[in-house]
Amino acid sequence: MLSPFPLGRPARMAVMASGRGTNLEALLEAFSPQNPWGEVVLVLSDNPEAYALKRASRRGVEAVAIPWRGRKAFEREALDLLRARGVDLVLLAGFMRLLSPGFVEPWYGRLLNIHPSLLPDYPGLHVHRRVLEAGERETGSTVHFVDQGMDTGPIVLQGRVPVLPGDTPETLERRVLFLEHRLYPRAVRLVLSGMAFPPGEGLKALLWKAAQSPLVDRLYAAPGNAGMAPLAELVPWNGDVEALADWALGEGIDLTLVGPEAPLVEGIADAFQKRGLLIFGPTQKAAMIEGSKAFAKGLMERYGIPTARYRVFQDPILALEYLEEVGVPIVIKDSGLAAGKGVTVAFDLHTAKQAVSNLLSGPEGGEVVMEEYLEGEEATVLALTDGETILPLLPSQDHKRLLDGDQGPMTGGMGAVAPYPMDAAIFRRVEEEILKPLIQGLRAEGVVYRGVVYAGLMLTREGPKVLEFNARFGDPEAQALLPLLQSDLVELALRVAEGRLKGAELSWREGASACVVLAAPGYPENPRKGIPLHVPEPPEGVLVFHAGTRLEGGVLWSQGGRVLNVVGLGQDLKEALERAYAFIPRVGFPGAQYRKDIGLRALKRG
Known part of the structure; x- marks a missing residue:
């Protein structure tokens, strides 16, 4: 299912509430009439005495009570009213009824709820009491799409608050509620922009992850594309890094994350730093570890980093x-x-x-x-660094060749799995013999590396050896890694840019991830473009990140070589692969090329 947003016009929203309506008040404040995102045009309640109805009436918003006489009768009347008012998006805000599949299914992707915990932990009622009884040190709130379960739908956005000594359920509730009043409007803007949708509707993984951060008030994309508007305001850009830095200075941009390698090698980080702007990405000199393989090999030779x-x-x-x-x-x-x-x-x-x-x-x-020529098995380790502290991510494994069995031409990557089952001793050697000498060696030459470093490795009989360094998140490794990362990517990037990564820790979702790339016919030499695509709604545990696609005239078309990234998530790698491969035949993509053996080497090792 493709996201129905953005609409190209202000959205008409309805809120369903059963009680006080404090989250309703925040939504009414955020989406008042004439707001370009949209406005709340209708408030529904199953409780005629709900204070939420009075809040709506005071602001001139239509308020309707549908007394509860059973779920079937309530939902029939509510659905009729939503259709009659031309509602685009329904927001549950303290609505204390479980909706039936007959209500949810036609609104799936356009129906949100907010829950006062960090789902999937503590669904249901009495959340704050249960959090305190469990001795948690932090809690928070989750905005999620509504599915047919209770608090089980795909997550749009989460925010966190500490649990303080002496907290009671009442004090904790107040702290979470204050968070929710800011979180819910941000999540709604994500959905209206087309930046958040039920899993599988696709965005680049880096932007997808950054957009979830509670630290983000507004996103810009340079140059971006129409699918990112209006949340990611598009910035016309011809690749001139100095011009973009001038624009960022004028706009007061707080933090810039760089995705591709070319701007890094062109010196975008230098241009931003010269103006006192924070940027997540290495300087031009540091980025030469990717920009020049000759430079990288010389650096490895000087500092004893194992390589061919x-x-x-x-x-x-x-x-x-x-x-x-x-x-x-x-x-x-x-x-x-x-x-x-x-x-x-x-x-x-x-x-x-x-x-x-x-x-x-x-x-x-x-x-x-x-x-x-080195013999062994390939693997990848990425790490965040501020030039002093090095924070390795989970190991992963890319699959570079086009065809099964590592045959055919080299590509940008046909799939990846994470975590790769790397021996703990080998992982320590990667950190001690490769990552630390690289960062320390650059520093010895007057270069402070701040960003993410990618180490492509060959695991030989003698130990890990470097095949290549990249100065950015790898692709498709990022598509496999970032869905497993529970930590706030923007907060980590900010700490890197400010040189205060020391003390940071990474939190990971349990389980595994497998990304399978669907490439166009003729890729990599001459990929065919303009193929109509059909991407159905994926099941739970499957994400689809779009890469080379465009939406035109209501039709999704292929627009590049590597077109779609199907990511399976599971309790283990076997389940993750099963989910990804089970979904691929449902994708309408005539002539698509994809490997059938992604993750098989990792499975044998695991």
Whole structure:
């Protein structure tokens, strides 16, 4: 199911409440008449004595009591009224009745509720008493889509508050309620913007995760796309990092998160920092760990970071002579940015020579890194760092080749799983022998790395060795990792940008995640665009992140090479993979390419 939002006009909202209506008051205040997001046009209650009705009447909003004479009669009258008033979105705010499937199903994706706990913990009643009895140190509130269960629908947004010594259920309730008055309007704006919808309706994982943060009041996207408006206000941008930094300074932007590698290599972090602006992403010099493989290999050599033996060439004749000398197998890499596809693993001299010629025979020349071929299993470890503290994320595993069995051409990634079952001792070696020397080595050369560092690894008999460094979240690793991350990504990014990551901890959802990429016919060489797509509503435990798609004339079309990312979540990797692969046949995408063996290596290790 595609999100019905944004509508292209102010939305008409109804609130259903049974009691005092304090959350209703916050919604009425946030969405008054003439608000460009929309307005509350109707308040319904099953209780004629509900104070919520008086709150609505005082503001001139239609208030209707439908006395409870049984669920069937109430819902029939309520549905008729919602249709008659042209309501687009229904908000439950202290509505104390469980709605039937007949009510929920036609409104699914357009029906929200707020619950005073951090779901899935403490559903139901008497939440604050139960939180205190359990000795919790924090609690909060959850805005979620309503499904057919009690407090079980997909989460839109959560906020947290501490549980203080001496708290009673009443004091805790007041603290949570104060949070809810800010949280619910923010969640509604997320939904109206099209930025939040039942799982599977797709956004880039980084933006999806950032939009959930209670720290965010407004999002901008440069250059963005129409699907991000109006919450992520679109900023026209031609790639000029200085111009974007000037705009951010003028707008008073508090924090900028950088997704792709190209702006980092162009020096966007330097431009922002020069103006005193906070940015999550490394400086131009630091980003050269991805921008130049020759630079990265030299850095690893200087600081003893384990990696394959290598040589760097700009002259094609010298490169070809070296090939004759060392033979195959050999790995040939474009030293510059290549979107993850500038690598050839050659098992015969003809393939190796062709790769060198392709990279060095152009009119502008080029640079290649030629490496020894490493044997083992690939894995990825990402880490947040402020240049001092290093906070590794869960290990994951990408699948670079197009076809099953690691055959076919290299791609930007055809799928990923997390967590990858890496031995604890190996994980410690990655941190001690790779991540720490990298960050400390850069600092020794006057470069403070602040952002996320991606270490692509080969797990050899001698131990982990670096295949590549990236200066950003990996793709599709991010699609697998971020749904498992319970911590606030924006709060972490802020701590990184301000150099105060020390003491931060990561909280992870239990279980596993598996991302399977659906790519266009002809990918990676010549992906076919303009294919009509049908993405049905996914079941529980499945997310769909759109990548190369566009919405035009009410039809979803393919618009790139890697088009959709189907992510399965489960109690273990087996269940996560089963959920992802069970959903893929339901996606309407003629000619789609996808691997059938994502995660099989990890399953065998686990």
